[in-house]
Amino acid sequence: MSATPVIEVTALRKSYGGRAVVDGVSFAVEEGEIFGILGPNGAGKTTTVECVEGLRVPDAGRVRVTGLDPVADHEQVARVLGAQLQESELQAKLTVREALELYAALYPHPADWRPLAERLGLTDKLTTRFAKLSGGQKQRLFIALALIGNPRVVVLDELTTGLDPRARRDTWQLIEDVRAGGVTVLLVTHFMEEAQRLCDRIAVIDQGKVAALDTPDGLIRRSAGSTVISFTPSAPLDDGDLNALPALTSVARKDGRITLSGTDETVNAVITLLARGHITAHQLRVSDATLDDAFLDLTEVAR
Amino acid sequence: MNTAVLRTELRLFRREPGALFWILAFPTLLLVILGSIPGFRHHQADLGGLRTIDVYVPVTVLLGMIVGALQSMPQTLTGYRERGILRRMSATPVRPSALLSAQMVVYGAAALASALLALTVGRLAFDVRLPKQAFGYLLALLLAILAALALGAVVSALSRTTKIAGAIGSAVFFPMMFCAGVWIPVNSMPDVMARIVGYTPFGAAAEALNRAAAGHWPGWTHLGVLVAWTVLLTVGASRWFRWE
Numbered sequence: 001m002s003a004t005p006v007i008e009v010t011a012l013r014k015s016y017g018g019r020a021v022v023d024g025v026s027f028a029v030e031e032g033e034i035f036g037i038l039g040p041n042g043a044g045k046t047t048t049v050e051c052v053e054g055l056r057v058p059d060a061g062r063v064r065v066t067g068l069d070p071v072a073d074h075e076q077v078a079r080v081l082g083a084q085l086q087e088s089e090l091q092a093k094l095t096v097r098e099a100l101e102l103y104a105a106l107y108p109h110p111a112d113w114r115p116l117a118e119r120l121g122l123t124d125k126l127t128t129r130f131a132k133l134s135g136g137q138k139q140r141l142f143i144a145l146a147l148i149g150n151p152r153v154v155v156l157d158e159l160t161t162g163l164d165p166r167a168r169r170d171t172w173q174l175i176e177d178v179r180a181g182g183v184t185v186l187l188v189t190h191f192m193e194e195a196q197r198l199c200d201r202i203a204v205i206d207q208g209k210v211a212a213l214d215t216p217d218g219l220i221r222r223s224a225g226s227t228v229i230s231f232t233p234s235a236p237l238d239d240g241d242l243n244a245l246p247a248l249t250s251v252a253r254k255d256g257r258i259t260l261s262g263t264d265e266t267v268n269a270v271i272t273l274l275a276r277g278h279i280t281a282h283q284l285r286v287s288d289a290t291l292d293d294a295f296l297d298l299t300e301v302a303r
Numbered sequence: 304m305n306t307a308v309l310r311t312e313l314r315l316f317r318r319e320p321g322a323l324f325w326i327l328a329f330p331t332l333l334l335v336i337l338g339s340i341p342g343f344r345h346h347q348a349d350l351g352g353l354r355t356i357d358v359y360v361p362v363t364v365l366l367g368m369i370v371g372a373l374q375s376m377p378q379t380l381t382g383y384r385e386r387g388i389l390r391r392m393s394a395t396p397v398r399p400s401a402l403l404s405a406q407m408v409v410y411g412a413a414a415l416a417s418a419l420l421a422l423t424v425g426r427l428a429f430d431v432r433l434p435k436q437a438f439g440y441l442l443a444l445l446l447a448i449l450a451a452l453a454l455g456a457v458v459s460a461l462s463r464t465t466k467i468a469g470a471i472g473s474a475v476f477f478p479m480m481f482c483a484g485v486w487i488p489v490n491s492m493p494d495v496m497a498r499i500v501g502y503t504p505f506g507a508a509a510e511a512l513n514r515a516a517a518g519h520w521p522g523w524t525h526l527g528v529l530v531a532w533t534v535l536l537t538v539g540a541s542r543w544f545r546w547e
Contacts, residue, residue: 053394075396083394088387091311093318098311105307106395149395 004067006031006153006184007052012061014047021047023208024061029153034175034185036199038192040299044208045188046086049155052186053083065153079108082151084142086158086188092131096122096141099130100148107149116144119174121167135162143171147178154178157188172198192291202291206299219294226289229267230259231281233274245269261289304408305401308392312405316413322375326413330366331421334359338429350491357432358488360425361512365483365505367417368448371410372455373476377468380406380459389546399546407452414448435518439511443521446529447508453536454479454504460543482506489513501525504532 005028014022022044029035037045050056051063054070054077063070070077090099100117104110117123120140125133133141139162146154159175160168175198179185189195195202196216204212204219212219220226237258242251247263260266267286274281316322334356337343343355350358380403383389389399425431434440458475462468480486483505489497490513500506507528511521 055390055393078394078396081394085387085391085394088391090391091315091383091388093315094311098314102307102311103395106305106397108396145391 005029006033006066007035007186008062008064009048009052010062012048012051012063013059014044014051014056015059020208022051022058025203025205025208025210026061027203027210027213029184029186031184032179032182033200034179034187034198036195036202037186037188037205038190038195038202038295039205039211041190043205043299045190045205046157048205049157049186049188053081053085053155054078055085079149080152082146082149082154084146084154084156084159086161088142089138090130090141092129094130095127096130096133096137097126099141100126100144103145103148109150110148111150113144113148116147120144121170136164136167139163140167140171143174151183153184153186155186155188159187159189160191160194168194192295196291204295204298211298216291219298220289220291222294222298226261226294227263227267228259228261228287228289228293229270229285230257231284232257234280234282235277237273237277237279241273245273257283261293304404305397308397308401309405309408312402312409313412316409319375322371322413326367326371326375326410327417327420329370330363330417331424333366334363334421334425335428338425344429355488356425356429357516358484358490358513360421360431361509361516362484362488363421363425364418364444364512365447365508366480366485367421368410368414368451369476369479369483369505371414371417372448372451373458373479374469374472376406376410376452376455377458377462377472378465380456381462381465381468384545384547385464387547393546403456403544407456410455411448411452414451415444418444432516434512434516436515436520439519439521440515443508443511443515443526443529446526446533447505447511450504450508450529450533450536453533453540456540456544457536460540460545463545479503479505482509484509502528504529507532 007029009028010026012022012025013020025044025048027035037048039045047056051058052065052070054074057071065077066080068077096117100113104113117126120143122137122140122144125137130138143156143159146156160171163171172194175185187198199216201213201215202219203210212222214222242258242260245260245262245266246269247265248260250261252259260270337359338356346352346354383402389402392399392402422433426433454475458468458471462471482500482503489500489506489509492500501510507525511525511529515521
């Protein structure tokens with residue numbers, strides 16, 4: 001890891017109309033990292049990255065991108081930072097090709113837009129006007145525009161919203177390739193699968209504060225019930241026996257099926273319990289909790 | 304001024320048939336229609352020996368800039384703000400003000416082209432003499448365009464949505480057309496009215512153009528009125544304009 005982080009956010013605060021939307025957020029993104037910002041709607045994710053992009057002026061705190069202030073040194077920061085914004089459009093009658101050429105002309109050392117357009121599946125849409133593009137095509141064009149300036153950092157806000165599952169997977173691959181090229185990625189998402197697949201580290205933001213900051217695995221392990229066991233017992237099981245299981249975090253019964261969450265220790269104890277009572281566990285499933293579970297757990301605690 | 308942004312805006316302007324018609328073609332078309340009325344081609348004593356068509360050339364010269372700066376430009380700019388186009392530009396090394404200045408150059412150039420077309424057609428089709436004080440005429444024309452753009456910028460600044468821009472644009476549009484002399488040419492207005500209208504941007508512009516057309520210097524008062532409006536409106540626009 002390099003000495004200075006590419007993005008440094010320290011005690012960031014931003015309020016609208018007296019309501020603190022971002023309330024003391026701190027994190028640092030290292031060079032070459034894919035860093036995720038995860039959180040429920042209205043948690044302050046977009047406001048946080050807008051401060052990083054220099055589109056908003058923080059009320060308090062410090063933001064640095066490659067050591068520069070995104071507000072005071074806007075032009076220099078914008079040269080190394082590519083942004084894909086939420087809810088922005090282009091001129092309705094601008095074609096895809098014209099948009100790519102225009103945005104390439106705004107940067108000192110732009111990427112060649114042709115391979116970029118090809119990579120994003122826009123080659124047969126080059127003469128189509130923006131207003132005629134589908135939601136997914138618009139989204140892919142904005143990803144292309146975020147990359148066109150050959151940035152050192154890209155900030156992607158709700159990257160795959162509006163994409164179909166196939167385009168989404170292609171886009172994930174693209175982001176991994178971009179990172180492999182040495183670009184640092186800051187990714188805002190509320191999509192767990194995306195965060196789990198792409199991110200090296202994730203900051204979970206809830207109500208304007210960082211609720212947790214860890215690797216995806218770390219977040220899952222940290223959540224209370226990280227392993228889920230479910231089965232249909234061949235004979236009734238006593239509630240008391242179940243509740244006495246070690247490291248148990250929850251028990252649910254539904255239509256004769258029992259779902260327990262806990263840790264590996266809980267799994268071993270359940271097997272022992274069943275064996276002792278000569279009970280068969282039909283359709284036994286043991287699964288690791290997902291980031292989804294961890295996320296709900298973390299954002300519920302903060303509530 | 305960013306040339307790539309300017310080139311793009313110019314290209315997009317050419318894709319707006321409505322704006323092209325109302326700004327470039329309509330004023331000259333109006334002149335042609337008025338010129339086809341035989342009575343408008345007779346010299347009239349109460350116009351100082353001029354023909355009605357002579358008096359209407361300066362009016363049609365102003366018409367294109369009024370339509371462009373007060374109707375089209377505010378619609379475009381508020382649309383750009385409403386749909387996050389200015390915001391997207393803010394995330395690049397180029398400031399969104401590049402879009403604003405490109406728009407002004409495009410509508411300014413369109414207004415100038417519209418004026419020159421009206422003058423040319425007036426000369427060729429109806430034998431309206433070209434302005435005798437050509438430099439004064441051009442100066443008055445350029446100052447009028449600047450004032451019109453500044454007024455359009457204020458409308459764009461005050462309108463939060465394209466709908467509001469349309470409403471404010473129209474509310475300002477008709478009084479400005481009146482002042483420019485679309486219904487009664489300024490030199491046919493009663494004295495008091497002409498004097499009041501002379502302090503509005505397009506009234507001053509119309510008087511300045513009339514004087515220059517007749518071979519006089521446009522008059523520092525009229526030019527001064529145009530400059531004062533431009534400065535005042537520009538200050539207002541830059542104070543009130545919001546990028547999002």
